[in-house]
Amino acid sequence: MLKVKSGDLDKMALLFQRYHRPLYGFLFHMTGQKEASEDMVQNVFYRMLRSRHTFTGLGEFRTWMYHLARNVLKDHLKRAGRYRPMPEWEDRIAGDDLVEEQLERKQELEMLQLKIESLSPESREVLVLSRYQDLKYAEIAGVLDISVAAVKVRIHRAIRQLRILYLQTE
Amino acid sequence: MDNQLTDAEKAEMEQHLADCPECRQQLEDNHRLWDSMGEIPVPAPSDKMQVRFDAMLETYKQEQDNRRPGIAFYLQQLFAMKPGFTWAYSLIILVIGAGLGYAVSRGLNNAPRVRPPEGVAAVNPPKSRETDTPVTTVTLTGSAADRGTANSGSAADRGTANAGSATNPDAANTGNDISEKQQLKVLADQVHEMREMVMLALLENPSASERIRGVSYASDIKTINKNVLDALFSTLNNDPNSNVRLITLDALTRYADVPAVRRGLVQSILQQGSPLVQAAMADVMLRLQEKKAVQPLKELLEQKDLNEMVRTKIKQTLTRLI
Numbered sequence: 001m002l003k004v005k006s007g008d009l010d011k012m013a014l015l016f017q018r019y020h021r022p023l024y025g026f027l028f029h030m031t032g033q034k035e036a037s038e039d040m041v042q043n044v045f046y047r048m049l050r051s052r053h054t055f056t057g058l059g060e061f062r063t064w065m066y067h068l069a070r071n072v073l074k075d076h077l078k079r080a081g082r083y084r085p086m087p088e089w090e091d092r093i094a095g096d097d098l099v100e101e102q103l104e105r106k107q108e109l110e111m112l113q114l115k116i117e118s119l120s121p122e123s124r125e126v127l128v129l130s131r132y133q134d135l136k137y138a139e140i141a142g143v144l145d146i147s148v149a150a151v152k153v154r155i156h157r158a159i160r161q162l163r164i165l166y167l168q169t170e
Numbered sequence: 171m172d173n174q175l176t177d178a179e180k181a182e183m184e185q186h187l188a189d190c191p192e193c194r195q196q197l198e199d200n201h202r203l204w205d206s207m208g209e210i211p212v213p214a215p216s217d218k219m220q221v222r223f224d225a226m227l228e229t230y231k232q233e234q235d236n237r238r239p240g241i242a243f244y245l246q247q248l249f250a251m252k253p254g255f256t257w258a259y260s261l262i263i264l265v266i267g268a269g270l271g272y273a274v275s276r277g278l279n280n281a282p283r284v285r286p287p288e289g290v291a292a293v294n295p296p297k298s299r300e301t302d303t304p305v306t307t308v309t310l311t312g313s314a315a316d317r318g319t320a321n322s323g324s325a326a327d328r329g330t331a332n333a334g335s336a337t338n339p340d341a342a343n344t345g346n347d348i349s350e351k352q353q354l355k356v357l358a359d360q361v362h363e364m365r366e367m368v369m370l371a372l373l374e375n376p377s378a379s380e381r382i383r384g385v386s387y388a389s390d391i392k393t394i395n396k397n398v399l400d401a402l403f404s405t406l407n408n409d410p411n412s413n414v415r416l417i418t419l420d421a422l423t424r425y426a427d428v429p430a431v432r433r434g435l436v437q438s439i440l441q442q443g444s445p446l447v448q449a450a451m452a453d454v455m456l457r458l459q460e461k462k463a464v465q466p467l468k469e470l471l472e473q474k475d476l477n478e479m480v481r482t483k484i485k486q487t488l489t490r491l492i
Contacts, residue, residue, distance in 0.1 A: 009231050016223050024215040038219050045223060049230050053246050109210050116207070131207050163199050 009049065016045055019062075022133055023069055029128040030073055032117065036080075043072045062135070063142040070125075070143070115165040123158035130155055229378050229413055365391060366398060373401050378411040385414065389421045394428070403434045412444040419447065423454050432460060439466040445477035452480075452487040464491055 020041055027037040047068050048055075055064055116124060129135045129143065137155075141148045175183065187194050249256045365387060372384025388394070388402055406418045425431045435454065442448050448470065455463035467484050470476065 009227065009234065012227055013224070016220075016227075020219065020223070021215065024219075025212045028212055034213060034216075038215055038222075041215070041219065042222055042226060046226060046230070049227075109206065112203075112206050113210050116210075127207075131204065132212070159200055159203065163196075163203055166203060167199070 012045065012049060015048070015061075019065060020045070023065065026066070026069060026128060026133055027073060029116075029132055030121070030125065031076070036076060040069070040072050040076055044069045047072065060139060060142065063139055066129070066133075066135075066143040112166055115162055118165065119158060119161060122154065123161055126151065126154045127158045127162070225413060229411060232411065233377050233379060362391070366395075369398065370401050373405055378414050381405065381409065381411070381414045382417050385417045385421050389424060394425055399425075399428075399430065399434070403438065406434075406438055407441045412446050415442070415444065415447050416450055419450055419454060423458070426454075426458050432458065432462075436460060436462050436466060439463060440469060445480045448477070448480045449483050452484050456487045456490060459491070461491065464488060467491075 023044060024037050024041050027040045028034065031037055031040075044065065048065070051068075055061070116127065119127070126140065126144070129140050130137075135143070137148050137151045140151045144151065146154075187197065249259075369384050369387035369391070372380050372387065375381055375384065385402070385405065388398055391398060402418055402422055406415055406422060409415050409418065419435075422431055422435060426435070435451075435458075439448075439451050439455070442451055452467065455467065467488055471481060471484055471488075
């Protein structure tokens with residue numbers, strides 16, 4: 001990113017190659033929307049280009065990237081307002097010819113997904129960053145601008161909340 | 171759960187778990203949940219994301235090439251490197267402002283007061299100057315058109331100069347209505363003309379995003395004239411940026427009812443080199459059911475370096491057009 005900052009804009013293509021999938025994963029987990037997540041990824045990279053001079057190189061690039069992604073997500077949710085389209089998960093856990101056991105597992109995972117969606121955005125975000133984005137507690141603390149201890153508390157609460165919700169349906 | 175505990179924390183936890191079956195059960199549940207979460211697959215992003223990113227990067231690079239960094243850019247860079255400079259800069263501006271303000275107020279206080287020439291009263295004009303009042307009103311009112319209205323209006327109100335207006339004030343009002351409508355029309359025309367001028371100027375701008383803005387202005391213009399059409403077609407055929415050309419094609423398609431626009435669009439098919447625009451052209455022709463496009467589309471097929479996907483698309487378009 002420092003090279004991009006110093007004017008080598010072509011290096012942005014490398015960053016896109018490396019990070020667009022995890023970024024898409026984060027935004028998709030937070031919204032459940034394929035198209036909107038793709039738009040937001042594009043938007044995040046555009047903002048990176050425009051505000052490249054604000055990247056100091058002191059922190060991790062990933063932390064800065066998720067900072068921008070959270071802002072883009074916030075704008076998106078504000079624009080979308082109360083209107084929340086149905087999450088597009090239905091065709092993701094694929095397979096028509098599953099044996100009974102697999103079918104049961106598929107339903108379990110779908111149920112778990114629903115429960116993750118029903119968590120508060122704060123809890124969901126911290127779980128997604130930790131479980132799907134493989135961010136360390138210190139990195140999450142950097143992204144959310146909170147202390148590492150606060151991250152641990154949030155993750156603990158989120159997992160407990162999810163466990164209670166999930167076990168209720170079992 | 172994802173092994174982020176320190177060794178000491180881990181040891182402490184294990185010791186506690188050995189004595190607490192309830193916590194052991196909870197931890198097991200958590201692990202099960204954590205593993206299950208990992209099994210939920212995420213759909214892969216579509217391939218068009220890469221295409222869109224490349225187009226965005228290319229457009230941005232072109233814009234940057236055309237723009238020389240101004241002082242604001244360097245200041246932004248400086249502030250990003252040393253946030254403390256922001257405060258220093260604000261302080262300097264404040265000091266300069268205060269200094270200027272002080273200097274100006276001192277200058278005003280020291281300036282010699284202007285004294286009126288002898289024989290002319292400075293404050294209250296004599297009553298004999300009352301006859302000048304209408305002239306003053308006219309001067310304040312402004313433009314030539316306004317002046318006409320103000321004259322007739324004030325004359326009618328006073329019932330002095332114009333006998334017709336004095337005897338029939340309604341006639342004067344009707345005249346005012348008509349002239350107001352005329353003024354509105356003139357204003358609307360002027361706004362329209364200005365919009366057109368802004369649009370034409372924007373189309374000449376070196377920045378691609380400004381040119382796109384120009385094209386979007388064209389979409390708002392209700393009655394399109396030859397100047398605008400010429401500018402749009404020139405953009406469609408010659409603009410170096412394919413995004414701008416695509417937007418222009420979209421804008422022009424809205425006026426496809428005009429025969430000249432249709433003709434221009436058909437003629438433009440062979441001028442396009444970018445696969446994206448070629449494919450969009452084929453779509454437009456199909457939507458318009460324009461049979462005259464068959465010949466140029468066939469000629470396009472004969473080009474050897476034509477993109478394979480575009481070739482397939484044009485073939486499909488041709489079978490549906492013929």
